[in-house]
Amino acid sequence: MHTQQSGKTFAAVALLLAMMALLSGGAARRESLTVDEVAHIGAGVSYLQKLDLRMNEEHPPLAKALAAIPLVLRGVRADYTNVSWTFSTNMFSAFLGEWVFGHSVIMRWNDPYSTLLWARAPMLLLTLLLGLAIYVYGSRLGDSLRLCEHAGVSGIRPARNH
Numbered sequence: 001m002h003t004q005q006s007g008k009t010f011a012a013v014a015l016l017l018a019m020m021a022l023l024s025g026g027a028a029r030r031e032s033l034t035v036d037e038v039a040h041i042g043a044g045v046s047y048l049q050k051l052d053l054r055m056n057e058e059h060p061p062l063a064k065a066l067a068a069i070p071l072v073l074r075g076v077r078a079d080y081t082n083v084s085w086t087f088s089t090n091m092f093s094a095f096l097g098e099w100v101f102g103h104s105v106i107m108r109w110n111d112p113y114s115t116l117l118w119a120r121a122p123m124l125l126l127t128l129l130l131g132l133a134i135y136v137y138g139s140r141l142g143d144s145l146r147l148c149e150h151a152g153v154s155g156i157r158p159a160r161n162h
Helices: 002-030 035-050 062-073 091-108 112-141 144-155
Strands: none
Touching: 002 112, 035 062, 035 091, 035 112, 062 112, 091 112
16 A cells, blocks of 8 residues: 555656656746846856856856856857956956856857757756655655645746746
8 A cells, every 4th residue: 555655656746847847848948038047147158168257256156057067068159358258357347247248158159049948957957856855855754645736836837037
């Protein structure tokens, strides 16, 4: 009986995570560029290509670097002779330059659609891993089937930009 319930629970979790991946992945393909993605994607690319953290200092670098990994592995182009990079040597000018640099990385020097899609892929993977981690640790605290019911609400409603 317990193994049968575990099998049903595992199937429910797998279905919820698959629905989350499908809905979030579809949204990542269709949604337009958000304001912060302009600065974050360009900054993340520069962190990995130049090992220079001058862009977007006001936020921690981990998420930006993770988003840039598939871009750098795919050979994303960035022009470090452009004025948006060379001008950005201190905090204030870097704050201004990060927007121009990020816009250029996404819209001018690379294909905007594939650049945005590949930058969003690690965030989708992190979302799925977090969903799995919440299930694993939550099921240790209580009824795992009940946890699946509650997780279903978040699994079928991906976050939307407002």
